[in-house]
Amino acid sequence: MKKKNILFLLALFFLSYNFCHGMGSENYLINSDVVGAGGGLGTSESFKLKDTLGQPVIGIGQGTTYAVQQGFWYTVNYSLSLSIGSTVVNLGSFAPGNPATGQSVLSVTTDSWGGYDLFARQNHDMTHTDSVTTIPAYLGTIASPTAWSGVGFGFTIKSGTDVEAKWGADPDYNYASFPGSDTKIHEKTGYKSGVDETVVGYKVDVVPSQKSGTYTNMVTYTAMAKL
Amino acid sequence: MFSRKKEKTKINLPLLFSVILICLFGLVLAMDSQSATETAQTTISTTVQQVISLGCGATAPLGDLTPGTPVTTSNSCTIATNASGGYELSVKRDDADTTIDMIGEAATNIADKADWTSATPNGALYSGTGLAFRVKQTGTTANAYNSTWWGSDDTDGNAKFAGFPDAYDKISVDTNYEASAVTVVMGYKLDVASTQKSGAYDGTITFQAVTKP
Numbered sequence: 001m002k003k004k005n006i007l008f009l010l011a012l013f014f015l016s017y018n019f020c021h022g023m024g025s026e027n028y029l030i031n032s033d034v035v036g037a038g039g040g041l042g043t044s045e046s047f048k049l050k051d052t053l054g055q056p057v058i059g060i061g062q063g064t065t066y067a068v069q070q071g072f073w074y075t076v077n078y079s080l081s082l083s084i085g086s087t088v089v090n091l092g093s094f095a096p097g098n099p100a101t102g103q104s105v106l107s108v109t110t111d112s113w114g115g116y117d118l119f120a121r122q123n124h125d126m127t128h129t130d131s132v133t134t135i136p137a138y139l140g141t142i143a144s145p146t147a148w149s150g151v152g153f154g155f156t157i158k159s160g161t162d163v164e165a166k167w168g169a170d171p172d173y174n175y176a177s178f179p180g181s182d183t184k185i186h187e188k189t190g191y192k193s194g195v196d197e198t199v200v201g202y203k204v205d206v207v208p209s210q211k212s213g214t215y216t217n218m219v220t221y222t223a224m225a226k227l
Numbered sequence: 228m229f230s231r232k233k234e235k236t237k238i239n240l241p242l243l244f245s246v247i248l249i250c251l252f253g254l255v256l257a258m259d260s261q262s263a264t265e266t267a268q269t270t271i272s273t274t275v276q277q278v279i280s281l282g283c284g285a286t287a288p289l290g291d292l293t294p295g296t297p298v299t300t301s302n303s304c305t306i307a308t309n310a311s312g313g314y315e316l317s318v319k320r321d322d323a324d325t326t327i328d329m330i331g332e333a334a335t336n337i338a339d340k341a342d343w344t345s346a347t348p349n350g351a352l353y354s355g356t357g358l359a360f361r362v363k364q365t366g367t368t369a370n371a372y373n374s375t376w377w378g379s380d381d382t383d384g385n386a387k388f389a390g391f392p393d394a395y396d397k398i399s400v401d402t403n404y405e406a407s408a409v410t411v412v413m414g415y416k417l418d419v420a421s422t423q424k425s426g427a428y429d430g431t432i433t434f435q436a437v438t439k440p
Contacts (some may be wrong), residue, residue: 039264044307064261074429077254078263078342079263080263080264080265081265082265082266082267083267084267084268084269086269087267087268087269087270088269088270088272089269089270089271089272090271090272090273091271091273092273092274093273093274093275093276094273094274094275094276095275095276096275096278096309100273102271104269110263112263126271126273128311130311135273135275153271160348203270204273206275208278208307209307209309209406209407211275211276211309211311211404211406212274212275212276212277212309212310212311212404212438213274213275213311214272214273214274214275215271215272215273215274215275216270216271216273217270217271218268218269218270218271219268219269219271220266220267220268220412221266221268221269222264222265222266223264223265223266224263224264225263225264
């Protein structure tokens, strides 16, 4: 490769990396910047729109003495926190045929104007202390939760903001099994000031022959801000 | 006349490829830093309680008996339990003195064989007279059969019998979790002395199944 090409590539790499990781020094701060092919300010009587076109470089960059948010969308700085009421939920002791229930309260706080998505997954089916015997997952799926019938371990969304109709309503909730990988269980659209709570209900029942003893699993929830 | 020179634009493939790679690198960096996400975990636990059900034959008719010629019969008990530690099946006679009495004349008894004692297993080959029982190997779920207590098989030379105890004592112990129902086949044997008063006799015994932790 010719020398000038190598220099060109080095310059491109530097620009790409630097634009994504901020630019600044100990003496200045750029709140936001953008490299775009077009855009501008549009106005009407009621609205004002700022837009950019074809941003090849966006991202957040920060150092000990500077921070930069590159790209139009980073003029708004998202923050999101998710907390769960308790890190341990004991559904208690139950006899086969008499389901046990419990719940978790998920609290999301975000300044994202687009709201957030809530995902869930389990590490494995509820497993006996013998490490072998499991309680099967409930038959309903997140795509099509069903009224409680039969046995298994399932969940529903009991309450929250804009809860999807598929989850039913008290006392006729619809249940689904927890998947093994992150799957969206709830979507909150739009900005909400303060904490947004979602109550996830759990239910478990087993056949009479289900081995007695204690069963556990771990459920992971993920909240993701929506643009 | 003009001679037209064909000029071919040369594409520097290595350079183009490198530019694309660097752009992709930048794109990945940008995408990676776009989403605000957070996770939270909870451990969910529950305890399945032990349940057990027991069903035994309601009757075990021994039929007519000629003194000196033993009669036998059998019935079975079915135990269904989810207990991780299995179960114990016990039996006792309901009458304090002997298991069976003459009907309408309770004072006239048929003697039992020596009371079964699981703590010091006293099963023995049947001989002489008296009412006796045993757990039969044939038909009994393997885990539920104790050959030390009831003999290596059901043949006369090996089958061990004992009398019904006056208090519950275990006759079958299964320490395994059994996903399916367990069957315990009971065998009964009776002979009487030639002096035994003729007539109809009966009595009741009671079974009890208890889960093991």
